[in-house]
Amino acid sequence: MHRIAHARSGDKGDIANIGLIAYRAEDYEVLEKYVTAQRVKEHFREIAHGLVERFELPNLRALNYVLHNALDGGGTVSLRTDAQGKTYGAALLRMEIEVTDGELT
Amino acid sequence: MIRIANGQGFWGDSLEAPLAQMRQGPIDYLTLDYLAEVTMSILQKQRSRDPGAGFARDFTEMIERGAHEIAGKGIRVIANAGGVNPEACADAVCSALTRAGVRDRIKIGVVAGDDIFGRLDDLLARGIELRNMDTGRPLSDVRARVRSANVYLGAYPIAEVLDRGARIVVTGGCADAALALGAAIHEFGWRAGDWNRLAAGIVGGHAIECGAQGTGGNTQFAWESTPDYANIGYPILEAEADGGMVITKHADTGGRVSVPGVTEQLVYEIGDPRSYITPDVVADFTSIRLEQCGKDRVRISGVEGKPATGTYKVSISYAAGYKAVGTMVYGWPDAAKKARIAAEILRARLDRLGLRFDGFHAELVGANACHGDLLSGEPSPDLPEAMLRVGVRGGDKRAVERFTREIAPLALNGPPVVTYVGGRPKVEEVVAYWPALIPKAEVTPRVTVRESNA
Numbered sequence: 074m075h076r077i078a079h080a081r082s083g084d085k086g087d088i089a090n091i092g093l094i095a096y097r098a099e100d101y102e103v104l105e106k107y108v109t110a111q112r113v114k115e116h117f118r119e120i121a122h123g124l125v126e127r128f129e130l131p132n133l134r135a136l137n138y139v140l141h142n143a144l145d146g147g148g149t150v151s152l153r154t155d156a157q158g159k160t161y162g163a164a165l166l167r168m169e170i171e172v173t174d175g176e177l178t
Numbered sequence: 179m180i181r182i183a184n185g186q187g188f189w190g191d192s193l194e195a196p197l198a199q200m201r202q203g204p205i206d207y208l209t210l211d212y213l214a215e216v217t218m219s220i221l222q223k224q225r226s227r228d229p230g231a232g233f234a235r236d237f238t239e240m241i242e243r244g245a246h247e248i249a250g251k252g253i254r255v256i257a258n259a260g261g262v263n264p265e266a267c268a269d270a271v272c273s274a275l276t277r278a279g280v281r282d283r284i285k286i287g288v289v290a291g292d293d294i295f296g297r298l299d300d301l302l303a304r305g306i307e308l309r310n311m312d313t314g315r316p317l318s319d320v321r322a323r324v325r326s327a328n329v330y331l332g333a334y335p336i337a338e339v340l341d342r343g344a345r346i347v348v349t350g351g352c353a354d355a356a357l358a359l360g361a362a363i364h365e366f367g368w369r370a371g372d373w374n375r376l377a378a379g380i381v382g383g384h385a386i387e388c389g390a391q392g393t394g395g396n397t398q399f400a401w402e403s404t405p406d407y408a409n410i411g412y413p414i415l416e417a418e419a420d421g422g423m424v425i426t427k428h429a430d431t432g433g434r435v436s437v438p439g440v441t442e443q444l445v446y447e448i449g450d451p452r453s454y455i456t457p458d459v460v461a462d463f464t465s466i467r468l469e470q471c472g473k474d475r476v477r478i479s480g481v482e483g484k485p486a487t488g489t490y491k492v493s494i495s496y497a498a499g500y501k502a503v504g505t506m507v508y509g510w511p512d513a514a515k516k517a518r519i520a521a522e523i524l525r526a527r528l529d530r531l532g533l534r535f536d537g538f539h540a541e542l543v544g545a546n547a548c549h550g551d552l553l554s555g556e557p558s559p560d561l562p563e564a565m566l567r568v569g570v571r572g573g574d575k576r577a578v579e580r581f582t583r584e585i586a587p588l589a590l591n592g593p594p595v596v597t598y599v600g601g602r603p604k605v606e607e608v609v610a611y612w613p614a615l616i617p618k619a620e621v622t623p624r625v626t627v628r629e630s631n632a
Contacts, residue, residue, distance in 0.1 A: 079398040079438065083447040086215070086312050086611050092445025094399075094438065119550040130451050130464050132480075133441050139449055141312075145539065149216045150610050152503060152539035152569035154547040162398070164549040 074170055077177065078104060080162030087147040089121065089158030091138045091165050101134040103177060107170040113138050116168050117161070138165070180365050182358045182382075182415040186210035186257075187389025189217050189234050195389065195412045196240050200247040203428035205414060209357040210257035211387050212237060218351065219495030219609040221261035222295075222326035232263035233348075238270040241346065245278030254345050256336055256360060258352040262326060264290045267348045268628060275346075282630055284346060287339025291624035292329040292351035294492065294616070301620065308492060308614040317614065323497040325609060329490045329616060332457030333379075335623040336360025342627045351493060353456050355383030358415055366419040370458075370486070375421035377461035377483025380454065382423040385443055385478065386413040392425060392443045393474075394433035399442060406432025423478040424471065435474040444468075453484075455491075460484040489615040498610035499536065500578040503569030504585035504603040505543075509595035514557035516593035517542050517566035523592050524568060527584055535572040535581075543567050565599075571608060578605050 074093075077100045082091040093108065095101040114125040123142030130137060144158055145151035155161070183205040185196030189212040199208055212234040225232030237259035241248070248255060260267040268288045275281040294301065298321065301308065308317035308327075317324070328351030337360045339347050347360070359379040362368065368375050385392050392413040394404045411431025416424040425440055427433060444463065448454055451463035465482040508516040521540035528538075541547040543565040545557040557564065570581045582603045589598045 079442065081396075081398065081442040081446050085447060085449070086613055088312065088449075090445075090447060090449065092442065092448070094441050094445065096399075096438070116553075119552040128449075128451050130445070130466075132464055132466055133444065133468065135441060135445050137445055137448060137451055145537070147611055150498060150501075150571070150608055152501060152537055152571060154541060154543060154567060160548040164553055167549070167553055 074108070074168050075166035078166060080165055082158050082160070082162035084144055084148055084157040087142055087144050089140045089143040089161050091140070091162050093136045093138065093165060095134040098134055099178065101131060103172055104136055105129060107172065108136060108168070110138065112168070113165065116165065117143070179416055179418050180206045180361065182207040182209060182361050182386070182417060184209050184211070184386040184389055184413050186212060187387065187391060188212070188214055189236065191389050193236065193240065197244050199412055200244055200251065200253055202411070202431060205253060207361040208253055208255045209361070209386070210237065210255070210259060211354050211357060212257060212259045213261065213351065215493060215611045216495060216609060218262055218326045218328050218493060221263070222495070225262050230266050233261040233267035233270070234259040238267065238274045241271050242274035242278050245275055245280045248345065249280040249283045254340065254347070254361070256347040256357045258349045258357060260288070260290070260348045260350040262293060262328065262350065264288050264348050264350045271346055271348060272628065285343045285630045286628040287342065287344025287347040288626045288628070289331065289335040289339060289347065289349040289352065289623060291622050292331050293327070294329060294621070295324070295327045298324060298327055301616070306616065306620065308494065308616065311613040311615065317494065317612065320496045320612065325495045325497060327492060327494045329492050329621050330457060331490070331623050332356050333359035333363050334458065335625045337363035339625050339627050340364035344627050354387040355380045355456060356458065358383035358386060359458060362417050373459055373483035373485060374481060376459035378421035378423055378478065378481040379417065380456050380459060380461045381444070381463070381466055381478055381481050382415045382417060382425070385425050385440055386415050388443060388446065389413070390433060391446065392440060393427050393435055394439055397439045397442055399436065399438035404434055408432060421481065425476045425478065426474055435476050437468045437470050437476055440468060440476045455487060457486065457490055459486050488618055490618055490621055492614045492616050494612035494614055495609050496612055498608045499571055499573040500575045500605050501569060501571035501608050502578050502582050502603040502605045503567060504582065505600045506566045506585065506588055507563055507597045507599055508566065508593065509563050509597070510561065512559045513561045513564035514542055514545050515559065516595065517564045520566055520588050520592045521568055524584055524588065528581060531580065533577045533580055535570040535577065537571040540566065540568040575605065
């Protein structure tokens with residue numbers, strides 16, 4: 074997905090959020106169609122253990138994912154290197170999505 | 179039009195950026211964000227040791243270095259540097275200005291009243307439960323271990339001290355984006371009801387509140403072609419009375435102000451974009467329009483806002499046990515396999531000792547630490563080295579201390595080709611974060627202005 078999108082992620086307590094942004098306006102719909110909350114929950118199943126919510130910001134060609142119970146207790150509690158989810162945006166870009174012919178031009 | 183610069187994205191950010199913002203081009207306001215979720219608990223600890231401490235000392239040092247710009251150029255400085263002791267911070271600012279010889283020219287505004295630590299028992303007794311916004315649990319669960327409790331105040335108290343002539347404004351707990359909005363309210367007289375303009379001010383404030391993250395720093399978009407990181411310019415918000423906003427930076431600085439870069443910052447640390455809740459307005463991020471309107475200039479328009487809610491957010495910190503993290507480095511061949519086996523050995527030894535922990539975590543830095551095994555896959559047996567990073571946490575301090583003694587022995591009694599780095603880990607107290615809401619009627623911001631001849 075890193076070929077068509079960039080991302081930034083951060084924390085609030087034990088919640089991580091990932092903003093996923095299409096480079097091109099025409100690719101936003103591809104992200105919206107394929108990168109569902111369920112897909113993201115599955116992708117992060119090893120490090121995020123709670124509900125995943127998705128919010129759409131078509132005006133910014135962006136999707137915002139809110140991952141609950143995602144930071145081993147949160148910034149100060151966590152034993153992880155990435156206690157604040159700063160690299161989760163890049164982790165999401167490692168997801169592969171299969172599109173049908175013509176969806177990416 | 180006013181220029182609101184940001185020179186600090188968190189406590190620990192560049193010491194030079196605030197000065198560069200004042201020296202490298204015209205600005206009217208300098209806003210500095212020092213407070214993160216857990217900063218208050220650190221400052222609380224400092225104040226418990228020294229009643230004159232508990233604020234961001236970086237700020238008062240910066241004031242002394244920049245005193246002549248502040249006095250000579252008429253720049254107004256707004257900072258949430260007061261931490262848990264805004265009055266002591268203001269005292270230190272007075273001293274810094276006196277040393278610089280400009281105290282007689284500058285009034286200092288102080289915004290306090292955010293600290294409700296001393297009122298917690300009264301609030302709880304009256305049925306204000308301060309439930310954790312994430313877990314729903316009442317604060318009484320952890321009351322005895324609470325270390326700090328601060329309300330995120332809004333922009334109006336900042337505007338009020340600016341109205342009364344303050345040139346330096348020191349606040350305690352305060353919403354990050356309210357620092358910039360306070361300046362706009364002071365200049366333009368926006369009031370409750372001007373929801374779209376207030377929301378525009380919040381969006382502009384959010385775009386600049388993380389410092390260089392708004393101007394190409396820590397930005398994925400086209401990062402390799404980001405010009406001159408070494409001299410990166412911090413963001414400047416050009417705000418108009420009608421709510422028009424442009425994000426830019428000083429000429430002849432590094433970094434980049436682009437639509438994709440500003441978008442990354444706008445989606446940073448948000449929840450539901452239709453309701454970005456702040457003390458003074460609820461902003462709808464799905465209404466934002468961005469447009470490149472010149473080199474290193476991005477216009478924000480179309481922002482819509484809704485009335486503020488009846489509550490403030492409270493940031494509460496509480497003691498939550500202890501933790502320690504240690505590291506060992508294993509070398510080729512099969513470096514990752516050796517590191518994994520070392521972690522298993524360590525765990526078995528802790529079990530044999532009868533030690534129990536709330537958390538045990540082992541990761542291989544360079545292989546799976548940030549993204550986990552599922553995404554990272556099996557590391558190559560040809561990795562030149564792998565760093566094992568292993569930690570525990572729990573309520574029993576002695577157990578955590580005992581853990582720290584079990585790392586080094588692995589250098590001789592575990593897998594081979596190993597080097598022990600970093601020394602014996604330190605046991606740290608864990609201070610956890612408890613977000614809650616409080617009715618606005620329970621909180622009275624306290625504003626004072628120290629006259630320039632004081």
